[in-house]
Amino acid sequence: MSVPIPFSDPPWLMGLPSPYFNKSHRKWQAAIRPFIKEHLLDHAIEWDKAEFVPEHVFADFGRANMIIPSLPAPLPVEWLKRLGIHELLGGLKVEHFDYLHALIYADEMARTGLMGPTGSLTTGTAFGIPPILKFGSRQLQEKILPDLLTSRKRCCIAVTEPDAGSDVAGITTTATKSACGKFYVVNGAKKWITNGIWCDYATMAVRTGPPGSGAAGLSMLVVPLKNHPGVRMRRLRVGGQPSAGTTFIELDEVRVPAENLLGEEGQGMRYAMTNFNHERLAVAVGVTRQARVALAAAFEYVLRREAFGKPLVEQPVVRHRLAKAGALLESQWAWAELFAFQMTRLSKDDADRELGGMTGLLKAQAGMVLRECADTAMLLFGGNGFTKSGQGELIEMIYREVPGARIPGGSEDVLLDLAVRQLVKLYKTKTKAIDARSKL
Template sequence: MAGPRIPFSEPPWLMGLPSPYFSASHRAWQAAIRPFVQTYLHAHAVEWEQAGTVPEHVFSEFAAAHMLIPALPAPLPVAWLKRLGIHTLLGGLPVDQFDALHGYIYGDEMARSGLVGPGASLTTGMAFGVPLILKFGSEELKEGLLPDLLTGRKRCCIAITEPDAGSDVAGIVTTAVKSADGKEWIVNGSKKWITNGIWSDYASMAVRTGSPESGANGISLLVVPLKGHPGVTMRRLNVSGFVSSGTTYIELNDVRVPVENLIGKENQGMRYIMTNFNHERLAVATGTTRQARVALSTAFEYVLKRVAFGKPLIEQPVVRHRLAKAGALLESLTAWVEQFAFQMTQLPSQQADVQLGGLTALLKAHAGMVFKECADVSVLLFGGNGYTKSGQGMLAEMLYREVMGTRIPGGSEDVLLDLAVRQLVKIFSIQTKMLMAAESSKL
């Protein structure tokens, strides 16, 4: 029998409480992947994050165990995986039974150290770069790229953000112009804050193929070769948190890309990008929720043993009050994230894109705000130890620096809050018009 666990250290369903969402398959999956992720990632996560880089062999170990594939959105590309000889995942889970709740569990386990950078260094490209090729790439493009990308022989990132265009994706200025003979795209511009870019062989890249005035309607997606490709220069960026995730600045000077590397149709890139937002934002919210959990439970463990003013800190009412407020936010967030993952198992992809789009933006923004509260509480309860980059409060200090890395990337908090309400209003307006039309037809 397992011993007592620190309060808030696991989501309720892993604390032995009943849940309406998780089946025997989900529980077996969680039990199978936790030892692997602990051994090959979390045992060294703090060390690698402090060093700023995860050793290259770790990516190879995850690829060999097919433990990068669960970063893809559900359902998985079953036909492609079986073609490549991949019929089951770790623990014997058939690839055609993998759903969004399995994906949620994977994301939660990958963030269980509290430090998302080491895991993100492995999975971001698979999670956000590869799906665009899978969904919208031509058969020729998929045949040329997917065997290497899905097996981890090559790496891909997603490159959208620019120095002057972050959450405003429609404002990107990196251009792609066809060569005189029409056989190549010539790409010029720069991309900034690109996770995994420094290690990537390719980028699923947003480029402007229309006029500057065309906004979102002039954006296309290209698979742009990176490492060693003429005209491409990459350098690491120093950021506050997620240090080991490989945040990169990419410069593109007359980079020649075959016209066949266009993903889908010209000037349709923004529409394609939006189809992965639910998966992206749910993935971010999942990892952020686990980070908040680690921050709060680490502080809880500390105040149980830390003696001040002649008694353990947990006996101070103000300490219990802080833990209670943050804990309520954390468990409410957890319930919402799990609900979203369940809803994505029940809704067809296109329906989920519409009905959950605005709410997923709100979920991602809310997760960042809850993480901030839990990180604040953690550092305050650790006191001076939480302000020190070594010792008992080291993890609390590291997590505090990661908060803004969840509130800004993937759509900054204020932009997503506004987007969520605008999307809800849009859906309400459409439904109202449909109802009025239906009533009018009866008359």
């Protein structure tokens, strides 16, 4: 039995007490770590270098019901039980899955240190299926959810365009109702779509309103992708996460059944926003684990690496860098734990209202923490950390993924501004409510 490297796991897994995690959470973590290690962690670097995760891996995770935990909590229990899925690994009943279980899952899946292999498996399900569960008609759900929830088919979220990223209201891809009313005809392009190249469907933000209608003209449509007439897809090569299947999608007169509309026309922005807490918490947890992997690797390296006649860890400047990065890391993790706990205690509506701004801040700060930890690891590894092979290769790979944590899912500056605007809005709303009550 070996002593764990400092910072290599969250405090609750290093033997320290926690107010959040109970026996169910500990049993869940113990059950999923060996599975993830065998089926993902042991091969992650190899697959990311190849820029491709073999198709059987998604199937392996699907058979073990290990894609399902990427969905928001609570899980769609009625649907899962209809499909014969009553328990997850370790005997966790689907109705008992909460956001602390979700946090543990996201953290364990990111122990690869690389978001590409993990993202190739979970991003589409985590972001693409929830709007269908919340707003899809019963007819649409019956048609596609059985295959999606059992991982026989795949779905992604397609919002970003060549000229519209964090500014979702600037989307120009159009969906026009056909004369017969049975179809939407979709034209446009989507860019930087994670998992898109492998997906059968995209939950897509489209413009059903006139040009210039902004957010009010947006709708959500489930668009068939693979082998569907008018759809062309190609892989995009990006600086980090190369195995996540980042895709450019072109849509030319694509006919989509009218029943694939989610909810009502013009409500697309609102529908997309209902999954933001889940999306950004999942990203923040994964990115924080990446920071942990980088910092723990650096700590282990300086314990054994010698320079100027003694181990690097005996140099005050080295200890200072570790301390500064470690303080940021553990502060960020404590916030993520608190955030997940709050989401287990708040209703969906209350969580959307109270945490909507702060989840953007949580995600943005995760990127800042990763930047500090990756930078620390790179400097402490020296030339080894700048080399695409050998003992520092993982550090070099993580370092390239820092922009992928700070830009997608709402870029850092946009989310920082959004957080404050949402807090101001919430403050004014509550102030008006108090004033109204005082006048009664």
